[in-house]
Amino acid sequence: MEELLDFRNQNLWNEINQNYIVEIEETTNNEYSVYSINNSATFFINKNNLCKDSFTHEMLHVYMGIKDLYFSSSLKLTLPQSKILSENLSPQLIEHIGNSLDHIKMLPIYLELGFDRKKFIIDYDQYKCTDEEIMIFNKYYKIGKKINLNAIDAYIGRLISILCDPNADFDYSSDLKKLEKVDPLLFKIIVRLINHTKEVKVLDRTIFEDDHRTVISNFYKNMVNWISNNSFTS
Structure with a gap:
């Protein structure tokens, strides 16, 4: 050791x-x-x-x-309450979201301890979006006026990767504007998930303050609202 x-x-x-x-x-x-x-x-x-x-x-x-922060397990318990979410968000995506939310809370502590930002994740130097991916979303995310169920998993995963990327040298502003146009409401929900996670305290959190439960509960409610405002096809 x-x-x-x-x-x-x-x-x-x-x-x-x-x-x-x-x-x-x-x-x-x-x-x-x-x-x-x-x-x-x-x-x-x-x-x-x-x-x-x-x-x-x-x-x-x-x-x-x-510190009683369990984003992954909370996601795994909550999302199956929706048939659409349980059938179309893969276990790999749910693990990716939970892991990324952990990273949001971990990175400041990791840096404060004095460790190398570039070694925080193995794909630190990899840009997390391509023009081809955005082109595919623009072409296949919607079929007519209905959302393609097969594209939801990839869209959310791409947003999570971008918004949680610890590499501050990458400028994703143009990519995010293009991805927002694909699905403005879902984009807003994912951004809120990230921002809400950032607001949660790791230390000195009281029982009256937000934790992983409130973050995931609000995310689930927002996703159910998104479902009710859309039609889907596969």
Whole structure:
């Protein structure tokens, strides 16, 4: 563990060990990750590339649980209440949304601890949108006046990737304007989801203040409203 810990993340490691039974395993895909359930947390590390930044990223995912912020699990419990959402938002997208909302809360802590922004995610240097994708949305997102159910998953996923990108050097303003025209109401809902998440406190949050439950509940209500205002086809 000496190669993964130093004065910057030692306290975080100590707090996790006070709250979880921790195991360390070698990754099978060269990527760092963590799986936590109840009071157990298993970290998967790349022993051929020991990286304190990547390990700290995974520790912060667990730290969100210590601070009672469970965006992914709340999404998985809430979205199936809608037939349209449960049938057309893939498990991969729901995982992507939850992971990205975690990242919104994690990044400021990660930077404050002194870790490298460029190592926060593995695709940091990858621009998260292409002209071809926008062209496809313009062409296939709607069939007549009805929304193509097969395009919803990709549209939301693309917006989430752009709006949660930690690379501040990328300018997505032109892409976002084009994506907003594809579905103005859904665009607004996703932007509100991101902004609402940013408003949630990690520390010193009282029971009267917003948390992951209120964020996901409001997101669900907005999505149901979006469904009621549209017609769909597949």
